[in-house]
Amino acid sequence: xxxxxxxxxxxxxxxxxxxxxxxxxxxxxxxxxxxxxxxxxxxxxxxxxxxxxxxxxxxxxxxxxxxxxxxxxxxxxxxxxxxxxxxxxxxxxxxxxxxxxxxxxxxxxxxxxxxxxxxxxxxxxxxxxxxxxxxxxxxxxxxxxxxxxxxxxxxxxxxxxxxxxxxxxxxxxxxxxxxxxxxxxxxxxxxxxxxxxxxxxxxxxxxxxxxxxxxxxxxxxxxxxxxxxxxxxxxxxxxxxxxxxxxxxxxxxxxxxxxxxxxxxxxxxxxxxxxxxxxxxxxxxxxxxxxxxxxxxxxxxxxxxxxxxxxxxxxxxxxxxxxxxxxxxxxxxxxxxxxxxxxxxxxxxxxxxxxxxxx
Amino acid sequence: xxxxxxxxxxxxxxxxxxxxxxxxxxxxxxxxxxxxxxxxxxxxxxxxxxxxxxxxxxxxxxxxxxxxxxxxxxxxxxxxxxxxxxxxxxxxxxxxxxxxxxxxxxxxxxxxxxxxxxxxxxxxxxxxxxxxxxxxxxxxxxxxxxxxxxxxxxxxxxxxxxxxxxxxxxxxxxxxxxxxxxxxxxxxxxxxxxxxxxxxxxxxxxxxxxxxxxxxxxxxxxxxxxxxxxxxxxxxxxxxxxxxxxxxxxxxxxxxxxxxxxxxxxxxxxxxxxxxxxxxxxxxxxxxxxxxxxxxxxxxxxxxxxxxxxxxxxxxxxxxxxxxxxxxxxxxxxxxxxxxxxxxxxxxxxxxxxxxxxxx
Ligand SMILES: Cc1ncc(C[n+]2csc(CCOP(=O)(O)OP(=O)(O)O)c2C)c(N)n1
Ligand SMILES: [Mg+2]
Numbered sequence: 001x002x003x004x005x006x007x008x009x010x011x012x013x014x015x016x017x018x019x020x021x022x023x024x025x026x027x028x029x030x031x032x033x034x035x036x037x038x039x040x041x042x043x044x045x046x047x048x049x050x051x052x053x054x055x056x057x058x059x060x061x062x063x064x065x066x067x068x069x070x071x072x073x074x075x076x077x078x079x080x081x082x083x084x085x086x087x088x089x090x091x092x093x094x095x096x097x098x099x100x101x102x103x104x105x106x107x108x109x110x111x112x113x114x115x116x117x118x119x120x121x122x123x124x125x126x127x128x129x130x131x132x133x134x135x136x137x138x139x140x141x142x143x144x145x146x147x148x149x150x151x152x153x154x155x156x157x158x159x160x161x162x163x164x165x166x167x168x169x170x171x172x173x174x175x176x177x178x179x180x181x182x183x184x185x186x187x188x189x190x191x192x193x194x195x196x197x198x199x200x201x202x203x204x205x206x207x208x209x210x211x212x213x214x215x216x217x218x219x220x221x222x223x224x225x226x227x228x229x230x231x232x233x234x235x236x237x238x239x240x241x242x243x244x245x246x247x248x249x250x251x252x253x254x255x256x257x258x259x260x261x262x263x264x265x266x267x268x269x270x271x272x273x274x275x276x277x278x279x280x281x282x283x284x285x286x287x288x289x290x291x292x293x294x295x296x297x298x299x300x301x302x303x304x305x306x307x308x309x310x311x312x313x314x315x316x317x318x319x320x321x322x323x324x325x326x327x328x329x330x331x332x333x334x335x336x337x338x339x340x341x342x343x344x345x346x347x348x349x350x351x352x353x354x355x356x357x358x359x
Numbered sequence: 360x361x362x363x364x365x366x367x368x369x370x371x372x373x374x375x376x377x378x379x380x381x382x383x384x385x386x387x388x389x390x391x392x393x394x395x396x397x398x399x400x401x402x403x404x405x406x407x408x409x410x411x412x413x414x415x416x417x418x419x420x421x422x423x424x425x426x427x428x429x430x431x432x433x434x435x436x437x438x439x440x441x442x443x444x445x446x447x448x449x450x451x452x453x454x455x456x457x458x459x460x461x462x463x464x465x466x467x468x469x470x471x472x473x474x475x476x477x478x479x480x481x482x483x484x485x486x487x488x489x490x491x492x493x494x495x496x497x498x499x500x501x502x503x504x505x506x507x508x509x510x511x512x513x514x515x516x517x518x519x520x521x522x523x524x525x526x527x528x529x530x531x532x533x534x535x536x537x538x539x540x541x542x543x544x545x546x547x548x549x550x551x552x553x554x555x556x557x558x559x560x561x562x563x564x565x566x567x568x569x570x571x572x573x574x575x576x577x578x579x580x581x582x583x584x585x586x587x588x589x590x591x592x593x594x595x596x597x598x599x600x601x602x603x604x605x606x607x608x609x610x611x612x613x614x615x616x617x618x619x620x621x622x623x624x625x626x627x628x629x630x631x632x633x634x635x636x637x638x639x640x641x642x643x644x645x646x647x648x649x650x651x652x653x654x655x656x657x658x659x660x661x662x663x664x665x666x667x668x669x670x671x672x673x674x675x676x677x678x679x680x681x682x683x684x685x686x687x688x689x690x691x692x693x694x695x696x697x698x699x700x701x702x703x704x705x706x707x708x709x710x711x712x713x714x715x716x717x718x719x
Contacts (some may be wrong), residue, residue, distance in 0.1 A: 095467060097463070126500075127500075128498060128499045128500035128502060129500030129501070130500075131497060131498050131499075131500050132498045132499065132500070136498050136499070138499045138502055138503060139502075140466075140499075140502050140503060143467070145463065145466055145467070145503075146495075146499070148490075148491070149490070150486055150490045150491075153459070153486060153487065153490055153491060155459070156455065156456050156457070156458070156459020156460045156462070156463060156487060157459055157460075157462050157463035157466065157491060158463060159456070159459065159460045159463060160459065160460035160461060160462060160463020160464040160465070160466070160467065160471075161463045161464070161466070161467045162463075163460055163463070163464050163469075164463070164464050164467040164468060164469050165467075167419070167445065167464075167469060168468070168469075174463075186455055186456075186483075187455050187456060187459060187487075190451075190453040190455055190456025190457075191456055191459075191460075193451055193453065193456070194450070194451065194453065194456055194457070194460065197451065350501070351496050351497045351499075351500060351501040352496070352497055352535045352536055353496065353504075353536065353538075353560045354496055354501070354504035354506075354558070354559040354560050355501055356504075356559070357504075357558040357559050357560060358557060358558055358559075
């Protein structure tokens with residue numbers, strides 16, 4: 001139990017700057033897991049993480065150039081979490097859903113950076129015709145159910161997708177991504193209870209990046225290890241792991257998805273970190289430079305790159321070429337977005353209701 | 360829509376159901392010959408669910424007490440037995456949770472029906488209804504329509520006071536992306552619920568507890584009622600009354616009294632609040648030159664406010680009097696019987712409003 005304090009809202013033990021949850025952390029032997037993943041898959045994940053990173057860095061630049069507006073929440077630093085999970089999922093059969101911090105999940109679902117960047121630019125060629133923007137990426141074909149702007153609002157939606165999978169007997173699972181800050185929401189607890197009660201093929205993945213906007217997790221959540229503390233109360237299995245470590249992420253994903261496929265719902269907490277502010281307008285003054293530097297030293301992309309080179313699975317030159325190619329792909333997406341037309345005004349009243357309402 | 364035009368119109372019940380010997384609930388109605396069956400609103404709703412669940416495997420019913428308890432108001436009676444626990448599902452008390460679950464299920468190929476034990480309990484789910492259900496189709500550029508029916512009793516119950524007496528027509532009609540249906544009789548309830556289940560937009564289907572026992576003879580043959588089409592519940596030439604749900608019945612009482620004074624009211628039952636059949640109302644107003652709107656919502660921002668605005672746009676030169684509004688008075692519903700009576704848009708207040716519109 002946390003120590004009691006006189007004032008509600010006073011910190012009950014800071015997790016910032018420390019690796020909270022060391023006591024419950026799922027540990028992996030990196031060498032063994034790397035061998036299990038194998039060269040091709042690891043390179044593929046490396047490429048995907050780079051794609052996410054470049055996409056978001058370019059998005060950030062274009063935001064500053066006023067080509068993109070509104071909110072822009074970047075996933076930079078957290079790439080190892082989603083990337084590992086998608087490596088085990090089959091988009092189309094499985095479902096994923098997340099918060100407004102949704103660029104990575106959309107790219108990992110297999111969506112073209114062009115349509116995603118064009119969405120950020122507010123163009124009709126965008127993923128949702130310029131009607132959603134940064135927080136609302138979707139794909140029906142890939143089972144990517146958004147992109148949601150209300151904290152905690154996506155959690156019952158993911159629960160519903162798991163319900164469908166069980167109802168139709170597709171063998172699919174759903175992975176619902178949420179932030180640490182979303183875990184106090186009622187929807188989280190209501191969803192866990194339903195999933196536990198009905199044994200849904202559902203995975204709830206808390207990406208604990210230590211902050212909900214400027215509020216440290218320790219000032220918002222009563223327990224240190226959210227999954228470990230909450231899962232038993234709802235009859236879910238749980239994992240807690242180091243989300244900056246792609247190998248741990250990959251192994252937990254593998255085990256959790258196997259459980260969920262047997263209708264054993266799972267709650268996971270990935271201890272991770274975001275390198276940027278909450279959104280591009282947030283200078284992140286609530287944390288120290290030292291804290292940021294400590295986590296940046298653990299950059300999942302840099303570490304995987306170093307491993308690939310050390311294993312001689314890639315040469316430094318090849319790694320650089322991949323980097324260049326990825327960047328070019330993103331630059332092409334930016335050019336495409338720039339050239340794309342705005343949505344015609346006729347779009348204003350389109351899609352308020354289904355265009356083919358009778359099915 | 361595809362209104363398989365009803366073979367027969369509804370007709371007044373020639374006798375009442377006998378609760379002792381006949382089931383007053385469930386989809387098994389009482390045949391009365393000539394292609395008619397005697398049904399309460401409750402039975403008509405249950406029959407709609409039954410027929411649509413038979414027709415489409417993707418339809419399931421979820422909510423608090425809907426399965427083993429047969430529904431808090433017994434609207435789902437017998438469905439569990441017929442379709443099993445896979446398709447008729449009791450939930451914990453978790454409105455936000457199951458409403459959101461239904462949105463996710465709708466996004467992924469199912470056609471959920473969720474029951475709010477009453478629409479008063481839709482408020483914990485408000486965010487799921489507004490931020491998710493109503494916006495999803497639009498914000499996904501049409502990628503994810505939400506075929507979802509949310510249903511349950513709406514409006515004041517008997518003496519249940521402030522927190523349990525909301526009428527939510529205007530509230531939900533405010534948001535683009537939601538269809539709002541509020542039927543006044545068994546025939547419309549069945550036909551509209553079936554139509555709601557055959558289209559792909561989120562529907563707030565607002566029933567009324569006080570009408571669950573209202574009986575009619577309805578066709579035994581399958582029929583649909585088109586969403587967005589109102590109907591003339593009573594023809595008249597002197598004053599148009601637009602009345603919603605339970606208010607149709609109060610308006611009928613008022614019209615009978617007013618007929619004694621030589622005033623013939625035309626009562627329009629819009630049946631659907633959104634989309635609203637404004638042309639039907641306008642046509643009637645062009646004939647009578649007078650309009651009174653009766654609803655259980657509050658006056659501020661109510662359905663009557665919207666109808667008045669739309670009618671002055673269309674019929675400015677036709678009107679001989681300002682549009683009258685009879686609504687729930689602007690106070691939380693009180694418990695005391697006399698206060699409740701004055702709060703609701705009961706016949707005496709409708710009579711007064713019509714007289715005023717006729718300068719009597
Ligand atoms: C219901 C609701 N309340 C508040 C907000 C404003 N808000 C947006 S993001 C956020 C912080 C959420 O933090 P967390 O769940 O940890 O996710 P992260 O941003 O760290 O990925 C807040 C308070 C919101 N969008 N929705
Ligand atoms: Mg967070």
